[in-house]
Amino acid sequence: NAGVMQNPRHLVRRRGQEARLRCSPMKGHSHVYWYRQLPEEGLKFMVYLQKENIIDESGMPKERFSAEFPKEGPSILRIQQVVRGDSAAYFCASSPLPASPVDTQYFGPGTRLTVL
Amino acid sequence: TQLLEQSPQFLSIQEGENLTVYCNSSSVFSSLQWYRQEPGEGPVLLVTVVTGGEVKKLKRLTFQFGDARKDSSLHITAAQPGDTGLYLCAVIFGNEKLTFGTGTRLTIIP
Numbered sequence: 001n002a003g004v005m006q007n008p009r010h011l012v013r014r015r016g017q018e019a020r021l022r023c024s025p026m027k028g029h030s031h032v033y034w035y036r037q038l039p040e041e042g043l044k045f046m047v048y049l050q051k052e053n054i055i056d057e058s059g060m061p062k063e064r065f066s067a068e069f070p071k072e073g074p075s076i077l078r079i080q081q082v083v084r085g086d087s088a089a090y091f092c093a094s095s096p097l098p099a100s101p102v103d104t105q106y107f108g109p110g111t112r113l114t115v116l
Numbered sequence: 117t118q119l120l121e122q123s124p125q126f127l128s129i130q131e132g133e134n135l136t137v138y139c140n141s142s143s144v145f146s147s148l149q150w151y152r153q154e155p156g157e158g159p160v161l162l163v164t165v166v167t168g169g170e171v172k173k174l175k176r177l178t179f180q181f182g183d184a185r186k187d188s189s190l191h192i193t194a195a196q197p198g199d200t201g202l203y204l205c206a207v208i209f210g211n212e213k214l215t216f217g218t219g220t221r222l223t224i225i226p
Contacts, residue, residue, distance in 0.1 A: 033213065043159065045214065056213060058213075104164075108158050110157070
């Protein structure tokens, strides 16, 4: 059973371009979470999605960021008009059920976004 | 204000030594998780503790959940270079989202 897959692993964009980050959850997992890790900072929750639904986007910046998890295909985190402050590692995690205090979210290897 | 404060922030010790890192909060949690993150990778779950006072062992790693379920510690015996990494505590707080601590960056010197 393959783990959570993210691509690309590294992404370089110039200011003003769009960044698209993809996450394929583990087989059988229908719950996806995105986290951001800024340089020398901890992981911060961004958004929680189930198939075709955004459940909680309280950690997502209000502008330029969007996320989707379509019925078919990977979850996508899209950042429009990137700025240097968007440079970070973006991690996706998945779980088979809504995460509970004793359940596990499985993390992907992350996408490292660098904005020039 | 951080929900989970970890200390120390950085720790560098010689191979073979013992160490303890801490995760503290003023809030009470039903459970707490510890993760290790190696450079260039995502966090990997090490353990979940759920009962106040609980002690769990994973080879040379010993995890303890405080009696009041507000804090936790991770003790490593005879540290090895493979233990190098970022150690994160985390809790489910609110709507199914993990809240992570500030992290302890551990370096074991051969």
